[in-house]
Amino acid sequence: MHKLFTGLCVALLSIQSLAMDKGHHKSHHHRSNSFVTVEVEGLVLSNFRARASIGQMKNSGAYGEIRSNTNDRLIQASSSVAAVVELHEHINDNGIIRMRKVEGGLALEANQSIIMKPGGYHIMLISLHKPLKAGDTMDLSLKFGSGKLIKLSIPVVSVKKMHH
């Protein structure tokens, strides 16, 4: 009888700690608000996400931060979700904000983050094969001048959540 009681106690305890673990994970994940962070080959890629497409629009954008421990250059991005993927920047052309392709890619100075965000540098997804919906994930490959090729799986988020 005594033995049985102890066994039950242990079982209850482990269920409880399991539940606590789960709860902790959830709240932690919720709090961090960073979408994807990958550390690989001397590169830190963080906060990568793509914007859900709007209505019938065939274009969208992907964003994130890149830090390299050596001088490097992001020369190309690609994804299976769009026919064309380009590195873009916004420029002020006599008071009119336009997007244009970044010729030669984005230079990365050692240990300095470059941030791609709405209104700034971004990865332009052109001619989407199908709409990008919030909650989806998409593949994104980043090719660097150093020869590094990094493949990410990034979340698609609604416009509202874009700026986090």
Ligand SMILES: [Cu+2]
């Ligand atoms: Cu663009």
